[in-house]
Amino acid sequence: MRISELARRADVTTKAVRYYESLGLVTPGRLGNGYRDYAEDDVRLVREIRALHRLGIPVERTRPFLECLAAGSPHADDCPASLAAYREAIDALTERIEALSARRATLITNLQIAAHRGSGAAPPEKAGTAGGSHLTLPAELPVPEDDGAAAHLPGTRMPPLALLNTAGRAIRLDRLGPRRTVIYIYPLTGRPGTDLPEGWNSIPGARGCTPEACGFRDHFQDLLEAGAGRVYGLSSQDTDYQNEVVERLGLPFGMLSDPALGLADHLGLPTFEADGTRLFKRLTLVVRDSVIEHAFHPVFPPNEHARQVLDWLRENPPLTT
Incomplete structure (x- = not known):
């Protein structure tokens, strides 16, 4: 031929x-x-x-x-x-993977340093409002009860829902890929000069979004090393508001904006109302191959939650086929 x-x-x-x-x-x-x-x-x-x-x-x-x-x-x-x-x-691929992993770790470190450096004149730990710093949790916060509202989630497929991230890209939740994605869902993040909804501290599980975000920031590299491919925060706040939080707190990961609470409606996620506004209840999803592997709910205390997710990832390595 x-x-x-x-x-x-x-x-x-x-x-x-x-x-x-x-x-x-x-x-x-x-x-x-x-x-x-x-x-x-x-x-x-x-x-x-x-x-x-x-x-x-x-x-x-x-x-x-x-x-x-x-x-x-x-x-x-x-x-x-x-x-x-x-x-x-x-052996050759292993050497390349190790070299790329080292470069990735360096890039993540540089990102965290640069993000903190450019986070504004006032360091985050000094930021606060008349009601106290958003970085600290008041004593004797009410503990949310396990109402079983997330028990149906493990094994559920993510919906074909596209949400805008803080980089301006539409992220399809049913196309997150084969590596694990950690999505921590929270009601809203406070920021200096902005009042929280009335009675916020008395709502079980409402307070603590900023400490939770800082926890995922501080454990970000650990989460990647434990097998997480990506980490996202998700709330109903708009992208501009979320971008301010990402920059001020120096977060090395992006946020997803779901102002219509479409994910709650698709998956039956728990929500609550504050000042007449419907908000997500705090929970975290571990997603792999478009399927929810695990759901954390209720989440308490929020400032220790990233460590709880890290422990779960380490104790439950993904099965290989």
């Missing part, structure tokens, strides 16, 4: 086939007119090279697999040399 037909059947370019030939991985016959003449075995070899390359094995290191096929083995990885090539490729 001609090179164009081989390339089409193996789903590669003719340029790729010529490159494989230059490495001696594919050796076509020659017709009387000098044209290359490829056989069915060449199609299989090229497909094997392509499949191995997609796994991260460099083209020039596919030779043991091709020699295994040439020796008559039904599979390219039936030979000891093929297994050794697998191990070498795994």
Whole structure:
């Protein structure tokens, strides 16, 4: 067969086939007119090279697999040399993963430092209102009861709902990916100069959104190392309000805005009213492959909740298939 037909059947370019030939991985016959003449075995070899390359094995290191096929083995990885090539490729990928993880950790550290540096003239710990600092919790807050309002959530699929994040992107909740995503849902975050709803401290589970956010900020790197792919805060506050909180508190993760409480309506999440406004009750979802693995509810005390989530992640590593 001609090179164009081989390339089409193996789903590669003719340029790729010529490159494989230059490495001696594919050796076509020659017709009387000098044209290359490829056989069915060449199609299989090229497909094997392509499949191995997609796994991260460099083209020039596919030779043991091709020699295994040439020796008559039904599979390219039936030979000891093929297994050794697998191990070498795994070792190389492991080194790259470790190097990338180190770079990621450095970037996260730089992000946290830069976010704190640019958080404003007044450090967060000095920010407060007449009612006291949003970073501290008043004594004797009422403890929310476990009313079973989140018991139905584990095993539930996330809805095809798109929410705007603080980076201005629409995030589809049913497309969060195979790695675990931690979404802590809270009623509203106070900020200096803004009054909280009347009677806020007397509503079980209402007070403590800022300390909770700071806890996830401080444990962010730990959560990633424990297997979380992403962390989001979620509330019904608008994106501009949430952006102010992200900048002031130096949060290394984004917030999701759900002003219509669409997630509550889709999943039957618990809500409450304050000053005539419907708000989310505090809870946290651990989502993997678009399915809720675990739900934390009630959440108390909120300033220790990030540590509770971290402990759960460490105690419940994801099952591999």
